[in-house]
Structure formats: structure tokens, C-alpha cells
Amino acid sequence: MNKTAIILGATGLTGNHVLQKLIKDERYSSIKLFSRSKIEGLPTKVTQFIGDLLELEQFRSDFTADEVYCCIGTTKAKTPDKTLYKKIDYGIPVAAAKLSNDNTIATFLVISAMGADKNSSTFYSKTKGEMEHDVLQQHIKNTHILRPSLIEGDRNETRTLEFLGLTVLKVIQPLFFGNLKKYKIVNAETIAQAMIELANGTTHSEVIITSDYINAIGHNN
Template sequence: MKKAIIYGASGLVGSYILEYLLNNPNYEQIIIVVRKDLNIQHPKLKILIGDFHSLDNVVKGIQTDEIYIALGTTQKKTPDKKIYYQIDHDYPVLASKLAKENGAKAVFLVSAVGANPNSSVFYTKTKGEAEEDILNLNFDHTYIFRPSMILGNRKENRPLEKGLKTLFKIINPLFVASLSKYKGIEASDIAKAMVNSADGANERVKILHWKEMIALLK
């Protein structure tokens, strides 16, 4: 029986990760780190209230086998690049480092298609640097999930994103062969792929795009 810790459990992908892990008989305890209580009760669930600045103390001595990271923001929501970088890079890297110190052997990270530490685009560069720094922590298993447009209904209203999601559903069939990684994917499918991949994690490093994620749903 395993223990897992989730960061980003209140978000679109993270809420599905939480749901799937709570319903997975292979796990005895699921720990989530959130800024405020989600008012969810489950015998396997442990809720820790904290953020980037308090994390060191919040997770002190919390032993886990796996860490799931679905943290992220948008430039509209977080226009300050310093805070954006903290959420998309610093927080995932710190959370991973602390989890490894607490015994975690595997990390499952939601990144983004095109993530590249050498990119000239701030968004993809930040994601790429987060990936690189987490890889350098040398977990036994590092699985990086790189979705394109994440489909699903968010709690907050994002009109532009809604329009893009509708467009992606129409143009998805056009992304074939090597372009398949640009296909939009449901948040629930990303989460399911992450949880399913943990059951048979046997590779040290694995990068998963649309095709690899969809294959894990079968």
C-alpha cells in the first residue's frame, strides 16, 4: 500500500488526480497541500494547509512514496513574472525536493507541450526549467506529462480559454502523426494517465505527450 502527496489538488487536473487516488485500492493515504481547506472528507485523505513560504514546516516528517504535481497559473491571473515563476517553477521544484527527502521514489509532473529550458518564450522556458531541475533531483522515476490545451470546465470563468477549447475540439482530428502532441486533452484523462502510469512505473525518466497519455487510458 502506497502513500502519495498531491500539489494543485484544487485545480482542474489536480482535483481529478485526487479523486482517482482516493478510489485506488493501491493507496492507503493521500496527502494534499492546499492554501485553504477544500471541505472534502475521506478516510484516506490528509489535508495540510500551507503554501510555498511555509512548505518546509508543513511537510516536515511527512513520509510518502510518490508526489503528484499539477501546479500552474496563467499570465492573465499572475501578470507579475516573478510570482508566475515562483508558482510554475520554484514551488514544484521545492515540493519535489522535500518529497524526495521524505522518502518519495517517484514524481509525476504536469508540464506543457513545448517545455524547453532554452526557449525564448517565458512560459515554455519556465516549464522547461522546472522539468530540468526536478530531473536533477534524481528520483527513481520521473514521469513528465506534457499536454497541449487542457480541456474541461474550470471553476473560474475564462472566456478566451472557453473559445479556444471549443476550437481545439473541432481541429483536434487535424493533428496527426508527429503533430498529435498538440491535440487538446481532457483534464480527467491527464489525471487518469498519471495515476495509471504509477501502477507500472519502471522507467527512470519518461516524457509523455498526447499519444502516450491516451495509451495509458486503455
Template sequence: MKQLMLVGATGLVGSHVLRQALADPTVERVVAPTRKSLVPHPKLLNPLVDFERLPEHADWWAVDSVICTLGTTMGVAGSQAAFYKVDHDHPLEVAYLARRHGARAFAFNSALGADARSRVFYSRTKGETERDLQAVGFPSLTFVRPGLIGGQREQGRPAEQLAVRVSQWVQPLLPRRLRVVPAERIAHRLLQAVVVGAPGVHVLPSEALL
């Protein structure tokens, strides 16, 4: 793999993907479209974009693979409609544009319990995103489904941070699927998925990430 697109590079998992990808000799260039500038790096192309109006014909869409770690919370988004736009609509638009320009592998940071038929809005949104990504037509498509994610976020998520701390205290007693997964491990599996680019659709549950 020579050209990698990373969407969501400023988030917890995305920032780990970015560091790992820039250090990976098999990755020649990382294209990371963001709203705010990233720290410059010789291998990094960082176009500043508005995800509401992505430039459809930009030449930097021509990459070999894509990793998407976009995501928000209901508290930050402010409404279900705004949440759905960030967690479903934006990843889908990125996928369509990258595929149209030749990308062959896509890895998506989804979530434990993702199910398009779920009554839980969060889980249903993730499930619908997975379902719709499958219709884009990537030869290689991977869904990583972590539960609680361990790591220090720039943007505070008090409820999630409390849940992570409690889970870490009782970690030995929890089933593997409910244990806290370090963000760097999730990043590693996302990057590994697109580097290998195995044909077909692949789902990595939370317990497989430990």
C-alpha cells in the same frame, strides 16, 4: 504504492487526480497540502499550508510518491516573477522536501513545448522546471506534456477556453499532438506513472495522452 502526495489538488487536473487516487485501492492515503480545505475523505490528509512558507519538518512529507499539478496563468499571477514562483519554485521546493523525506517517484504535469532554451517564457519556465526536477534525484521521474486541456475549470481562463472550443470543432483535422486532451486522461497517466514507478526519466507527449 501506499502514500501519495498530491500538490495542486484544487486545479482542473489535480481535482481529477484526487478523485482517482481516493478511489484507487493501491493508494492507502493521499496527502494533499492546499491553501483552502478540501472535502473530507477517510483516505485524505489535507494540511493547510502557505506555499511561500512550507513546513520543512512536517511528518506528512514522508510519502512514497508525489504528483504535482501546480500551475497558474500570467493573467492570474500578474507578473513573470509571480508566474515563475508558482510554476517553477513551488514544484521544486515540494520535490526537494518530499525527496528528503524518502519519496521515490515524482510525476509533473508540464506542458507541450516545454524547453529550457525556448524564447517563449511559458515554455521556458516549464522546461527549466523539468530540468531542475531531474537534479533532485528521484529514481522515477515522469513529465506529462499536454497541449490544450479539456474540462471545466473553477477559475475562468477565457482565452484558453476559446482555444479549446475551436480545437474541438476542428479536432478531426488536427495532428494528434495539437488535439484537446481531457483532464481526466492526464490525471490517469500521472497517477499510473507513480503507481508503477518505472525507473528513469519518462516524457509523455500530448499525443500519447489521447
């Protein structure tokens, strides 16, 4: 195969795992990165488009591929302003989905969050839920929305509350069975692998992918 993939958020934890895996994957001859900053030392199969992702429309003519991996996301600590937060967590994925639809990209994968609900009274959950709803409104043929629980991985930043949550979950998650499996911790690399498996598989028709399914797909390789 000579597939082309677009990655949004390749400088982040999960997005970088997707990038490194696709670089090694011989099915992909071209990888396009859209980001605010350049990543050094990448092979020639990677092309980088640098600019403001809040103005994704500027990249319309270059936004062509077989698949889009949308790994964009921020936190309350990094982006306390709710207006800017929504522009990132809602605006960028929805704009990417619209461009994907316009440019006939058949596969779109986006990382959301457990508890996403457009009718939620919680800003974070509501924002993710609205993003999911409007991404689905684009009716892209193969759309997969991943809803991980807490994400584990080596970050370049300290997230105190997230660290505490991971610590607690690691202790109690052996007790999670049945529907509780979706609350289990999921590793960022596992999410990346699951996204690639979903993009290249023919047996995964589910639109909403919870942590238990992410772990199953990502470890089945």
C-alpha cells in the same frame, strides 16, 4: 497495497480528479494534501496540511509518501506578476522534487506544458522548461513529466483565450496524424488517470509524456 500519495494542487482541475480517483483506489490507504485552503467533506484516508506552498520546506517532516502528484499551475491572467508566476510554476514543483529526493520518495509526477523549453525566448515556455530541468536534476527514480496540449474540463473560472483555442482545435484535430497527435486536446480527467497509471505501471519508462501518450495511457483503463 497500503500506499501513500501526496497531491499538490488538489483544489485545481486536474489535481481534484487525481484526488477523487485515489480516494476510490484501494491501493492507497493514505492521501496527503498540501494546499492553501481546506477541502471539506473528505474521507478519513485524506489528511490535509494547510499553509503557504511557496514555503514548502515548512512541511518537510510530513512530506513522506510513496508518490507525489504535482498538479500546481497558474495562468498569466490569474498571476500577471512574472516574479510570483515563476515562484508558483517553477518554485513549487522544484521544491517538491527536492523534498521528495531528501525523503527518498521514489515516484514523482508533474504537469508541465507542451513547448516547455529552458532556452525559449517565451517566458511561459522557458519557466516550464527550467522547472523540468531542475526537477530532473533531483534524479528521482521514477520521474514522469506530463506535457499536455490544451486541457479540457469543467473549470470554476472562465479562460477566454483557452476557450477559443479549444474551440478551434476541436474542429481541426481530426486532421492530426503522426507527430501532430501531440497537439490534440487532452481532458483533465484523462491526465489524472494517466498519472495514476504511470505511478503504478512497470512498462512506462518514458520521462517526457506528450498529449498523444497521455491520451493513450489515460484511456487504456
